[in-house]
Amino acid sequence: MFSSLTNIFSNDIGIDLGSANVLLYVKDQGVVLREPSVVAVQTGTNEVIAFGDEAKRMMGRTPQNFTALRPLKNGIVSEPDLTEAMLNHYIDKAHPRRKVRKRRIVVAVPSGITELEKRVLREAVLRIGARDVYFIEQPMAAAIGMGLSVQDPAGNLLVDIGSNTTEIAIISLGGIVYCRSLRVAGDALDEALVAYVRRAFGIEIGERTAEEIKIRTGSAMPREKEVMMEFKGRDVTTGLPRTISITSQEVREALMGPLEEIVSAIFAAFQRCPPELSSDLVERGLILAGGGALLKGMDLFISQKINLPVHIADDPLSAVVEGTGRLLENPQNFSSLASIEKTWR
Numbered sequence: 456m457f458s459s460l461t462n463i464f465s466n467d468i469g470i471d472l473g474s475a476n477v478l479l480y481v482k483d484q485g486v487v488l489r490e491p492s493v494v495a496v497q498t499g500t501n502e503v504i505a506f507g508d509e510a511k512r513m514m515g516r517t518p519q520n521f522t523a524l525r526p527l528k529n530g531i532v533s534e535p536d537l538t539e540a541m542l543n544h545y546i547d548k549a550h551p552r553r554k555v556r557k558r559r560i561v562v563a564v565p566s567g568i569t570e571l572e573k574r575v576l577r578e579a580v581l582r583i584g585a586r587d588v589y590f591i592e593q594p595m596a597a598a599i600g601m602g603l604s605v606q607d608p609a610g611n612l613l614v615d616i617g618s619n620t621t622e623i624a625i626i627s628l629g630g631i632v633y634c635r636s637l638r639v640a641g642d643a644l645d646e647a648l649v650a651y652v653r654r655a656f657g658i659e660i661g662e663r664t665a666e667e668i669k670i671r672t673g674s675a676m677p678r679e680k681e682v683m684m685e686f687k688g689r690d691v692t693t694g695l696p697r698t699i700s701i702t703s704q705e706v707r708e709a710l711m712g713p714l715e716e717i718v719s720a721i722f723a724a725f726q727r728c729p730p731e732l733s734s735d736l737v738e739r740g741l742i743l744a745g746g747g748a749l750l751k752g753m754d755l756f757i758s759q760k761i762n763l764p765v766h767i768a769d770d771p772l773s774a775v776v777e778g779t780g781r782l783l784e785n786p787q788n789f790s791s792l793a794s795i796e797k798t799w800r
Contacts (some may be wrong), residue, residue: 467559468546469779471596472576474527475618475641475746477507477541478773479549480780486773488549494537495523501536506544514663529619529638530565530593531572532579539579546583560585561779563596565620567636590796591782593617593775594624594634597744600777601768605629610732611739614721614757615775616640616747621717623724625732633727637720641747643713644669651709656699658688669750672703675714676752676759710750717747718760725761740764744774 469480472492479488490507497504498520505513505523513523526534526541560580564573573590580588597615598605605611606629615622618641624634645665652658652665660668664686672684681703690697721741728736740763743754748771758765768774782795 467561467783469561469563469776469783470542470580471563471593471776471779472527472530472538472542473617473775474525474530474620476772477545478776479545480776480783481549482780482783485780486776488545489772490545492525492527492541493523494526494534494541495521496537498522503537503540506541511663514661529567529636530617531568532575535575535579538576539582542579542583558585559587559589559783561589561591561782563593563775563779564590565636566592566594566622566624566631566634567620589782591779592622592624592631592634594622595626595631596776596778596782597622597768597774598624598626598742598778599781600774600779601742601744603742609739610728610735612724612728612736612741614717614741614743614745616717616743616745616753618642618746621720621745621747623720625724625728625736627732627735632729632732633724635720635724637717639713639716639720640745643716644673644710644747644750647713648673648706648709651705652688652701653691655705656688656701657691658697658699659691660686660688664688668701668706669710672701672706673710674703674707674751675710675756677707678703678751714756718757721757721761737763740766742766742768744768744771746772 467482471478475492477490477492481487491511493510494503495505495510495513504521510523526537532538577588594613594615598611598613603611605626608628611626613624621637621640625632645662648665648669649660652660668684672682683700683702685698685700687696687698748767754765754767
């Protein structure tokens with residue numbers, strides 16, 4: 456299986472294809488690109504106008520003849536043609552294509568991906584010039600990227616809080632013992648904040664404003680010094696613009712519902728954990744990765760709820776793509792992993 460990769464990679468690429476961001480790792484170069492998973496298209500024709508940061512700046516601001524959208528939902532391809540165009544653009548931008556016949560591409564995918572969804576993604580990746588496509592589940596990629604000893608008999612609990620999904624996995628002996636893909640993550644926090652602002656203040660705000668409020672004032676635990684932020688929205692009664700202020704305590708209250716759902720899913724993982732691995736988890740605790748790990752106080756919030764130590768990855772946003780990179784750099788070290796699937800052209 457993956458052992459056949461040894462010493463044959465050339466100009467190969469690892470991809471973390473997230474609903475919020477795409478990250479690319481090129482062998483011998485490291486992480487070379489991090490861009491939003493957003494494409495701006497002309498309405499009606501789907502002609503691409505912009506990608507990435509430029510397209511994201513258009514979200515909620517485009518005229519009627521343009522639309523800025525995400526071609527992936529829950530880490531799954533929802534717009535195959537746009538996903539292919541986006542990948543083509545990013546690969547050319549990060550690693551101008553040469554005539555390479557032996558390019559392998561490793562793609563990290565959600566643990567809950569179906570065979571049909573995998574087939575759609577596989578075809579899109581093959582069309583951008585891959586000879587072989589390797590899929591690895593995101594929790595395993597993140598664990599490898601963080602340097603965990605995934606092939607040891609001890610248990611590791613990983614919680615990867617992304618944009619659309621939270622991946623909760625128990626890993627041991629090179630395989631995933633238990634995994635759940637929860638459709639509650641960073642976007643759910645934004646949606647909860649949008650709903651709270653409408654309910655509490657009678658103001659409508661967009662996705663970008665909610666995300667900015669979350670980043671600047673959001674927290675899972677009381678802050679040492681609570682803060683306040685001004686923002687603009689549309690009054691639901693008059694339809695006119697209005698400026699209001701929100702406190703970090705109010706933001707925390709708004710986020711609590713999705714945060715509690717994530718904790719409940721972590722509890723469920725412990726209940727499904729084999730007894731032989733439970734002692735490992737008690738000793739080691741869990742490791743947080745993904746953008747959600749950066750919410751202020753997230754580690755302490757989970758630790759207090761489950762009464763176990765919680766550690767945040769050194770670089771939570773890059774853990775998954777770093778894992779694909781380690782596979783590219785040292786394939787022989789991971790040849791026995793059960794979660795790697797190869798597809799030939």
